[in-house]
Amino acid sequence: MELYGKKRALEALDRFSQSGRFPHALLFTGDKGIGKKVLADHTAMMYMCSGSGKKPCMRCNECRRVEQHIHPDVVYPLSAMEKGKYNADGLREFISGCYIKPNDGDIRVCVFESLDEMSVICQNTLLKFIEEPLEFNRYIFTAARKEPILQTVLSRVTAVAVDPVTEQELAKALAEHGISASRAAELYGQFGGNIGTALKYEQNGEEMQYYHAAVKACDAIAEKKELDCLLAMSSLKTREEIFAALGILTDIFAQAAAYKSGKGTAEKYMDRTKRIASTYSLGAISGMYTEALRLYGLSFTNPNVKLFAAECCGALFDAAESANRR
Ligand SMILES: [Zn+2]
Numbered sequence: 001m002e003l004y005g006k007k008r009a010l011e012a013l014d015r016f017s018q019s020g021r022f023p024h025a026l027l028f029t030g031d032k033g034i035g036k037k038v039l040a041d042h043t044a045m046m047y048m049c050s051g052s053g054k055k056p057c058m059r060c061n062e063c064r065r066v067e068q069h070i071h072p073d074v075v076y077p078l079s080a081m082e083k084g085k086y087n088a089d090g091l092r093e094f095i096s097g098c099y100i101k102p103n104d105g106d107i108r109v110c111v112f113e114s115l116d117e118m119s120v121i122c123q124n125t126l127l128k129f130i131e132e133p134l135e136f137n138r139y140i141f142t143a144a145r146k147e148p149i150l151q152t153v154l155s156r157v158t159a160v161a162v163d164p165v166t167e168q169e170l171a172k173a174l175a176e177h178g179i180s181a182s183r184a185a186e187l188y189g190q191f192g193g194n195i196g197t198a199l200k201y202e203q204n205g206e207e208m209q210y211y212h213a214a215v216k217a218c219d220a221i222a223e224k225k226e227l228d229c230l231l232a233m234s235s236l237k238t239r240e241e242i243f244a245a246l247g248i249l250t251d252i253f254a255q256a257a258a259y260k261s262g263k264g265t266a267e268k269y270m271d272r273t274k275r276i277a278s279t280y281s282l283g284a285i286s287g288m289y290t291e292a293l294r295l296y297g298l299s300f301t302n303p304n305v306k307l308f309a310a311e312c313c314g315a316l317f318d319a320a321e322s323a324n325r326r
Pocket of ligand 1: 058
């Protein structure tokens, strides 16, 4: 298990560990593909490791079982849910199982992936569970964004941001998968330091419909062609794809705003970030960003996909226009 570019997050974990006050609930935040799950596993190993010296040793039986996801006391509720999505009944059943003592040791680690995709009902169910933690339970959460998470839940977790890797680190990680340095440089221009997304795109790019739709929508926005934007977004068939595409658009607007105001370089989605920045005023970009974030925040609702695609395009263009009118 190689941990590329996780320096800041690992330092935070070390600090917690050395202070003797390891938070009982941790939240790793960062884009999909950035390495939150790897870090969650690493943290679970810190809890479970039976080796001597610095934990995790990554060699002992406990560490190996965590790495292979076969440790009976490191549990991943999302993978046990019907259709791979949280539902209130499934979550309650999982939680009731956690009131029983762990199987092998003194600690159980519950890894709740994609906390930001949990409905409000599920988050409230979870809240009761983490508010009164049992001494043997530890919680690790992952989320791409904090906005859809209830403030009451956020206030009970310690958030640790997972950073993208550098261009050199990306090249090194991709080389392990036989990807050339020149191709890695291209992928860095598209996805920035996101190893998971770059790999996924390289290995089955044609399946990443949401990515293709998002870049088409972005090009249409850069050219101020609302109909093309609508066509791109309407090509998506599921709500998951729409929200994944919205996530990418949110990213591009955030970067374009930073680039335009001279606070950031356009590392990710380089060409598109620059095009958005050159077409629109900072106010318009900020407006589109805020709007994209609001739409993304609806990810736990269940909108009609076609109508929602149209709403997204309309809302983004409106936001840009109303900023220009001010
Ligand atoms: Zn170990």
